[in-house]
Amino acid sequence: xxxxxxxxxxxxxxxxxxxxxxxxxxxxxxxxxxxxxxxxxxxxxxxxxxxxxxxxxxxxxxxxxxxxxxxxxxxxxxxxxxxxxxxxxxxxxxxxxxxxxxxxxxxxxxxxxxxxxxxxxxxxxxxxxxxxxxxxxxxxxxxxxxxxxxxxxxxxxxxxxxxxxxxxxxxxxxxxxxxxxxxxxxxxxxxxxxxxxxxxxxxxxxxxxxxxxxxxxxxxxxxxxxxxxxxxxxxxxxxxxxxxxxxxxxxxxxxxxxxxxxxxxxxxxxxxxxxxxxxxxxxxxxxxxxxxxxxxxxxxxxxxxxxx
Numbered sequence: 001x002x003x004x005x006x007x008x009x010x011x012x013x014x015x016x017x018x019x020x021x022x023x024x025x026x027x028x029x030x031x032x033x034x035x036x037x038x039x040x041x042x043x044x045x046x047x048x049x050x051x052x053x054x055x056x057x058x059x060x061x062x063x064x065x066x067x068x069x070x071x072x073x074x075x076x077x078x079x080x081x082x083x084x085x086x087x088x089x090x091x092x093x094x095x096x097x098x099x100x101x102x103x104x105x106x107x108x109x110x111x112x113x114x115x116x117x118x119x120x121x122x123x124x125x126x127x128x129x130x131x132x133x134x135x136x137x138x139x140x141x142x143x144x145x146x147x148x149x150x151x152x153x154x155x156x157x158x159x160x161x162x163x164x165x166x167x168x169x170x171x172x173x174x175x176x177x178x179x180x181x182x183x184x185x186x187x188x189x190x191x192x193x194x195x196x197x198x199x200x201x202x203x204x205x206x207x208x209x210x211x212x213x214x215x216x217x218x219x220x221x222x223x224x225x226x227x228x229x230x231x232x233x234x235x236x237x238x239x240x241x242x243x244x245x246x247x248x249x250x251x252x253x254x255x256x257x258x259x260x261x262x263x264x265x266x267x268x269x270x271x272x273x274x275x276x277x278x279x280x281x282x283x284x285x286x287x288x289x290x291x292x293x294x295x296x297x298x299x300x301x302x303x304x305x306x307x308x
Contacts, residue, residue: 003306006104007118026293027119029293030293039301048100124140141159141283160268183228204225243287262303
């Protein structure tokens with residue numbers, strides 16, 4: 001059975017100005033390498049739908065959603081924070097990015113596909129319940145998870161985040177929600193300067209010092225994540241797939257390699273095979289040096305779809 005590759009042309013129309021690292025070319029770099037490596041032969045391509053306000057409202061405050069949509073500029077840019085801006089195409093892109101996670105959830109839980117990779121932008125894991133920040137507007141993965149919980153009725157969902165930056169938005173949305181176990185590894189002392197103190201028993205956060213490298217990353221997964229995940233026994237696994245901890249990416253200094261992303265994906269796929277029929281949904285977060293991003297995403301997808 002083929003996995004799902006979910007994207008949309010609207011996601012490439014959002015941009016935040018010349019030289020901004022979160023650029024439209026990120027998606028093309030990934031898709032081009034997946035095509036060149038033949039990995040898209042193992043996947044059915046779907047166009048991401050537009051997330052509805054009801055779907056967004058399960059993860060975000062309704063007033064926030066309405067005000068963000070209303071704030072979209074007709075031309076030029078409108079700043080959300082010093083690093084994050086909206087252009088006239090931001091809201092359509094953000095609605096598609098969140099809608100991709102909803103579609104992925106429906107496809108996987110219906111049994112139409114075993115797994116899904118959402119190749120979308122803007123990213124989402126910094127978007128809090130009522131705040132856009134850190135290149136993020138809607139928390140795509142959170143919208144998908146709440147759809148799985150509140151519409152499909154799942155009781156135990158795992159959220160894995162290996163972006164170099166802590167997923168403060170996801171933590172804000174899911175703190176205290178016993179249906180979600182969030183496991184993250186991130187670099188200490190980086191934006192958004194959070195995560196070292198877990199905000200609830202459903203959070204397994206591991207902050208690593210700069211230049212920790214592969215060995216420390218893999219130890220965190222094996223010693224902190226996996227025991228908690230085995231005990232939790234998730235019915236579905238979601239991944240906030242950020243690739244900016246790569247040693248070639250200057251947004252962080254953890255020093256990971258392509259092989260580390262394949263390795264952690266294998267660990268997560270094996271977990272999913274034991275507990276939830278191999279059901280895994282991954283959505284793109286960070287990763288800003290295009291060659292490293294494309295290679296890392298390809299290594300991740302190869303394992304995710306069983307082409308390794």
